[in-house]
Amino acid sequence: MTTSETLDLSTSPEHIERLKENMEKVDSLSRKLVEIMSTKKQHHPGLDAPNHELFARAATSYWAEMLQNPAKMMEQQVEFWGKSVLNFAEAQKILAAQEGKEALETSPSDRRFTNPMWEKNPYFNYIKQQYLTNSEIIRMAVEEVADLEPLDRQRLSYFSDQIIHMMAPTNFLPTNPDALEKALETEGQSLIDGLQNLVADLEANNGELVVRLADESAFEIGRNIATTPGEVVYRNRMMELIQYRPTTETVHETPIVLFPPWINKFYILDLKAQNSLIKWVTEQGYTLFVVSWINPNGDYADVGMEEYIEEGFLTAFEKAKEICGVKQVNAIGYCIAGTTLSLTLALMKKRGDKSVKSATLFTALTDFSDQGDFTPFLQNDFVDAIEAEIGEDGILPSYIMARTFSYLRSNDLVYGPAIRSYMMGQTPPAFDLLYWNGDGANLPGKMAVQYLRGLCQGNAFADGGFEVFGETLHLRDVDIPVMAVTCETDHIARWSDCYRGVQQMGGRSKTFIVSQSGHIAGIVNPPSRDKYGHYTNADLKLDAPDWMAGATFNEGSWWPRWESWLKKRSGKQVPAREPGDSGYPALEQAPGSYVRARARS
CATH class of the missing domain: 3.40.50.1820 (Alpha/Beta hydrolase fold, catalytic domain)
Known part of the structure; x- marks a missing residue:
C-alpha cells in the first residue's frame, strides 16, 4: 500500500472511529506499563553511565578552551548555524517542488533512513538532516576537547555516541515515518501489539527492559536446537x-x-x-x-x-x-x-x-x-x-553483561529490535542465533x-x-x-x-x-x-x-x-x-x- 493510499484510507470516518477505539486500548496498556515499572527492582545507577567527574572534566576543559580561543568556538557555532539553515532551506525546496519530483540524496547511506519519506517529505527530511548535523557537531566537540587523557577521551567519545544513537528520530513515534504509516495502515493495532510486546518483555524480566531478539516459542532446546546425540x-x-x-x-x-x-x-x-x-x-x-x-x-x-x-x-x-x-x-x-x-x-x-x-x-x-x-x-x-x-x-x-555487549552495537541489538517490536508491533524473528544470544547466564x-x-x-x-x-x-x-x-x-x-x-x-x-x-x-x-x-x-x-x-x-x-x-x-x-x-x-x-x-x- 502506498503512502497516499494509506492517507486516503485514514480520512474515512470508519477508520477514524476504529483508530480512536484502539488508542483507548493503548491508554489501558500504558497504565499496565506504569504498574510494572513501579515495582521494578532498581539496579545500581553507576551501571548506566560513567562517574559525573568525566563529564565535569570535559565541560571544564571545553569552557576553558572557549575562554582561551573564542574565535575557534565561534567558528564551530557559525558552521553549525550555517548547516542548520541549509537543512531548513532544503526542506523548503522539497516542499516547493512539484509533486512526484525526485528529491536529491543529501545524506550518507544509513539503514535507519531507508523510508523514501526521509528524502521526499520536508518534515522528515529536515528532522533527519538536523539530527545528522547535530551528531556531527557533538562528535567534533568531543574530539576537540583539550586537556583530556586518552582514556577519558575514549570514554567520552563512546558515551556521547550512545547519546547520539539514543536520540535518533527513528527511536520516537512522532518522528518515525515507518511506525506512523504502520499505525495508520493497521488502525492503531500495530501500537497495541507493540505495547503488548513491551509489557511481555518487562514482565519476563521483573521490570528490567531487555529487548527480546528472537521468537522464543519457535525454539526448544533438544528438539530443534542442540540436537546432536x-x-x-x-x-x-x-x-x-x-x-x-x-x-x-x-x-x-x-x-x-x-x-x-x-x-x-x-x-x-x-x-x-x-x-x-x-x-x-x-x-x-x-x-x-x-x-x-x-x-x-x-x-x-x-x-x-x-x-x-x-x-x-x-x-x-x-x-x-x-x-x-x-x-x-x-x-x-x-x-x-x-x-x-x-x-x-x-x-x-x-x-x-x-x-x-x-x-x-x-x-x-x-x-x-x-x-x-x-x-x-x-x-x-x-x-x-x-x-x-x-x-x-x-x-x-545476566542482563547486565548482555546489555553491555548489546550497547557495543546498539543500533543493531537495542534500538532496531525495539523499534520493530514496540513501535511496529512485529513478532521477533525465529532466528536461532538471536535466541541463543538472549539465553544468557x-x-x-x-x-x-x-x-x-x-x-x-x-x-x-x-x-x-x-x-x-x-x-x-x-x-x-x-x-x-x-x-x-x-x-x-x-x-x-x-x-x-x-x-x-x-x-x-x-x-x-x-x-x-x-x-x-x-x-x-x-x-x-x-x-x-x-x-x-x-x-x-x-x-x-x-x-x-x-x-x-x-x-x-x-x-x-x-x-x-x-x-x-x-x-x-x-x-x-x-x-x-x-x-x-x-x-x-x-x-x-x-x-x-x-x-x-x-x-x-
Whole structure:
C-alpha cells in the first residue's frame, strides 16, 4: 500500500472511529506499563553511565578552551548555524517542488533512513538532516576537547555516541515515518501489539527492559536446537559433562574436551546440524566431551575462578581420561573459557600435570593491556558499580553483561529490535542465533570480580602473575602446542589483542589463525557454507599489523585446517566409544538439564 493510499484510507470516518477505539486500548496498556515499572527492582545507577567527574572534566576543559580561543568556538557555532539553515532551506525546496519530483540524496547511506519519506517529505527530511548535523557537531566537540587523557577521551567519545544513537528520530513515534504509516495502515493495532510486546518483555524480566531478539516459542532446546546425540556422563555442582555419540566405526585415541564460555550456553556450537561444530567434530572421527556449565544462583556467590578451574576444567579432564582409558586429552576453550583454560594449563605446568596434549583457543584474551571496545566499562567507577550490584545476592545478573555487549552495537541489538517490536508491533524473528544470544547466564559475584579486577584491570596473567591455589601463574607457563583461532571483525576479543597474548606463551609450537567475520560467525563457520575465509602466517615474532600484512588469505572455513593440525596430536585409531562406561553410566540424554535453566533478572 502506498503512502497516499494509506492517507486516503485514514480520512474515512470508519477508520477514524476504529483508530480512536484502539488508542483507548493503548491508554489501558500504558497504565499496565506504569504498574510494572513501579515495582521494578532498581539496579545500581553507576551501571548506566560513567562517574559525573568525566563529564565535569570535559565541560571544564571545553569552557576553558572557549575562554582561551573564542574565535575557534565561534567558528564551530557559525558552521553549525550555517548547516542548520541549509537543512531548513532544503526542506523548503522539497516542499516547493512539484509533486512526484525526485528529491536529491543529501545524506550518507544509513539503514535507519531507508523510508523514501526521509528524502521526499520536508518534515522528515529536515528532522533527519538536523539530527545528522547535530551528531556531527557533538562528535567534533568531543574530539576537540583539550586537556583530556586518552582514556577519558575514549570514554567520552563512546558515551556521547550512545547519546547520539539514543536520540535518533527513528527511536520516537512522532518522528518515525515507518511506525506512523504502520499505525495508520493497521488502525492503531500495530501500537497495541507493540505495547503488548513491551509489557511481555518487562514482565519476563521483573521490570528490567531487555529487548527480546528472537521468537522464543519457535525454539526448544533438544528438539530443534542442540540436537546432536550424546549423553550426560558426569555431573557436579559446576557442570554437566556430555559425551557425544560416535558417527564413525573408529575414532582417534585421544579425546577432545571442549569448554564453552559460561556467560552464554554451549549450544552456540550446536545450533543446527548444518552449522554444528559439535556434530562436525564427531563426523571427523573424534571422541568429544563438552562441558555444560551451571546457571548459578545465590548459592554460588562465593564461587571463584578456583572452583571453575578445579571442579570444571581439571575434573572434566580427569573424567574424560577415566572414561576413555587414556593419559591425555586435547582441550578447547572458547572466549572466557579459553582465558581460563590458559590459566588452567599454567597451573598444570606448575603441578607437573601433563594431562593435556594440545590446546585450541577460540577468540580468547589472555593479555588485557589494551581493553579495546570494553575500555569504557572496565574503569573503576563501573567495576565499583558492578561490585555494589552484586551486593548481598552475590550474583551478577545476566542482563547486565548482555546489555553491555548489546550497547557495543546498539543500533543493531537495542534500538532496531525495539523499534520493530514496540513501535511496529512485529513478532521477533525465529532466528536461532538471536535466541541463543538472549539465553544468557548469571555470573557468581566472586568470579566476576576476580576476572574484572585481576585479569581485565590488573592484567595479572600477562604482567606480574595471577594468584590461584597458592601458585603465581604467568602466560609463559603455557608451553604445550597451541592453536589460537580469532576473528577479523571481533569487537569483543580483538584478534590483535588475542595475538599479543599468544606471543607471550612459552611453547615452541604455536599456530595463529584469523577468520573472517566476528566473534560468533567467524567461529561457527562450517566448510559446507563456503562463506568466510581465513588468514595464516607462521611468523609470530611480528607485531600484529605486520603479521596481517604478511599473512596468506585462504578461501573457506578454518575447520579443516584445524582438524589437520589436531589429527597429528590425537593418536592412533581405536574402536568407536559409546558414551560412558561402567563407572560413569549415562545420566540423561544430551543436551542435559543445566543448559535448560533460564536466567531472569
